[in-house]
Amino acid sequence: MIGVVIVTHGSLADVLLDTAELIAGKQEQVRALAFAPGEDVATLQLRIREAIRQVNKTQGVLVVVDLLGGSPYNAAAMVAMQQTGVEVVAGVNLPMLLELLPARSSELEVLAEIALKGGYDGIGKFVMPKSNSIK
Amino acid sequence: MRIELVRIDDRLIHGQIVMAWSKAVSIERIVVIDDKVANDLIHKMLLETVAPPGVKVSIFDVVQGIEYLKKDSFPEEKILLLVTNPTTILALVESGLRFSKINVGGMSFSAGKMQLTKAVSLDDTDKHAFRELHKYGIVVQIQVLPNDTPEDLMTQIK
Numbered sequence: 001m002i003g004v005v006i007v008t009h010g011s012l013a014d015v016l017l018d019t020a021e022l023i024a025g026k027q028e029q030v031r032a033l034a035f036a037p038g039e040d041v042a043t044l045q046l047r048i049r050e051a052i053r054q055v056n057k058t059q060g061v062l063v064v065v066d067l068l069g070g071s072p073y074n075a076a077a078m079v080a081m082q083q084t085g086v087e088v089v090a091g092v093n094l095p096m097l098l099e100l101l102p103a104r105s106s107e108l109e110v111l112a113e114i115a116l117k118g119g120y121d122g123i124g125k126f127v128m129p130k131s132n133s134i135k
Numbered sequence: 136m137r138i139e140l141v142r143i144d145d146r147l148i149h150g151q152i153v154m155a156w157s158k159a160v161s162i163e164r165i166v167v168i169d170d171k172v173a174n175d176l177i178h179k180m181l182l183e184t185v186a187p188p189g190v191k192v193s194i195f196d197v198v199q200g201i202e203y204l205k206k207d208s209f210p211e212e213k214i215l216l217l218v219t220n221p222t223t224i225l226a227l228v229e230s231g232l233r234f235s236k237i238n239v240g241g242m243s244f245s246a247g248k249m250q251l252t253k254a255v256s257l258d259d260t261d262k263h264a265f266r267e268l269h270k271y272g273i274v275v276q277i278q279v280l281p282n283d284t285p286e287d288l289m290t291q292i293k
Binding site: 040041069070073077 | 145150187254256
């Protein structure tokens with residue numbers, strides 16, 4: 001099974017994982033990391049490396065972060081450039097986690113695509129039904 | 136060039152720059168000056184990919200940076216000058232470059248540093264550099280986000 005590390009500004013990662021587990025059930029090989037104000041990006045990189053080591057069972061690790069170009073993304077991307085078997089996806093949301101968590105027996109590149117699609121597809125706008133379709 | 140903002144932020148290009156400052160201050164290029172980053176190929180590659188859409192990125196060491204700023208090849212270009220510490224700015228100022236104001240946005244905490252605010256911690260080298268910059272009449276303000284009220288840094292390290 002592919003490991004997952006969720007990294008966000010502040011405690012969003014912890015809360016997202018807690019909420020995702022309410023729906024997807026308790027998860028193995030997943031870590032949530034919070035990037036605190038005033039924390040050094042180099043330290044964050046070390047923590048990401050350590051979390052990857054903890055959740056990796058040879059099938060690789062998907063790191064999901066909150067914001068493209070943010071410090072969690074930058075740190076994760078720098079780790080991914082320096083070691084194999086790590087993919088990074090930005091823009092984490094609940095639909096993304098709910099799609100990727102049960103799909104972790106696939107290949108790492110495939111899981112990254114599933115995460116992206118899950119994230120996009122989970123965003124939508126309520127469309128008012130036409131009155132004549134409500135009987 | 137028109138330097139719209141001089142910022143000290145050891146996270147360099149990150150969420151606050153991409154999502155907030157680049158919208159509040161009109162910029163066309165981010166100029167990063169840092170000896171360590173300029174010699175770190177991986178960090179350079181990353182910075183070049185994370186700039187806000189339409190904003191160019193140039194990364195120099197201090198010597199190249201001074202040369203670039205003095206040459207001023209694009210006089211109309213609006214830039215954000217980004218460094219990780221005040222000692223770099225002091226090197227620029229001592230080379231003859233002039234700035235009226237410096238924004239301090241993020242200097243991370245580590246053991247032995249004095250924590251001024253959540254986002255800003257200084258060691259003795261930093262304090263020395265700020266005091267020197269102050270002698271040149273440069274205003275040094277802590278301001279993490281565009282909507283935050285700027286606080287004078289110098290009054291806090293007397």
